Amino acid sequence: MLVEAYGDHALSEATCKRWFQRFKCNDFDVRNKERGRPPKKFEDVKLQAILDEDDTLSQKQMADMLNVAQQTISDRLKAMGKIQKCGKWVPHELNERQMENRKNTCEILLQRHERKSVLHRIVTGDEKWIYFKNPKRRKSWLIRDNHQHRLRNQIVSGRRQCSVFEWARRHGKVILLRQCTCTQSKRFRIQSKYLAGSCYPPPYSPDLAPSDYHLFSSMGHALAEQRFDSSRKWKIGCLIGLLQKKNISIGMVSTNYQKGGQNV
Incomplete structure (x- = not known):
């Protein structure tokens, strides 16, 4: 009936069943509920402490130290505004x-x-x-990661x-x-x-x-x-x-x- 009335704009069967269950439980709020972010697995101060001690570590090394996934380290570094730059090259050290x-x-x-x-x-x-x-x-003014x-x-x-x-x-x-x-x-x-x-x-x-x-x-x-x-x-x-x-x-x-x- 919905397809005949609304055509391509009709709700799917799964969506109808989900809303029916909500109405059956006296939940008539049609607004989308806010979804909370997953809790942090570690605080940024711990990652910053590792960087202060040795800022040349790779993401994998830091992930092993904090027992988290490498992608988690990557996300936190971006959130902290960290970018990776090569150090200044010195041809040799003088005696x-x-x-x-x-x-x-x-x-x-x-x-x-x-x-x-x-x-x-x-x-x-x-x-x-x-x-x-x-x-x-x-x-030119560019985003930091653009070259x-x-x-x-x-x-x-x-x-x-x-x-x-x-x-x-x-x-x-x-x-x-x-x-x-x-x-x-x-x-x-x-x-x-x-x-x-x-x-x-x-x-x-x-x-x-x-x-x-x-x-x-x-x-x-x-x-x-x-x-x-x-x-x-x-x-x-x-x-x-x-x-x-x-x-x-x-x-x-x-x-x-x-x-x-x-x-x-």
């Missing part, structure tokens, strides 16, 4: 002798600068990948060339190793001897690595939304980016070098 050598090197550079300025005689260099297609990178992979993948897979930048003046040279690059010791010793210069490990700072701190960022803004279909146009675009920072030089940061050296 006492290596730390002392680096300290001495920085002090020697500072003393040489105090006796006679050496910043105008530094030779250093760096490299940067410049792409033929440079989409403008924009900041912008599309732009990154597009850039990495695109056509590109490497530009090498050298900062030098051609007299009384002081030779510094390049930043972030592997150097063949034999080849470098021959070149250093030929140039009659000195070789010190380079402290990575705005003074001795001006490319990363003063040049590459401005070039990125200058090349934003630029597209090059040939190597010639690519070189012209790079030149325009360089001309916007034509006044940048190592000598202009001598004051910062002297102040920074006091904190070695």
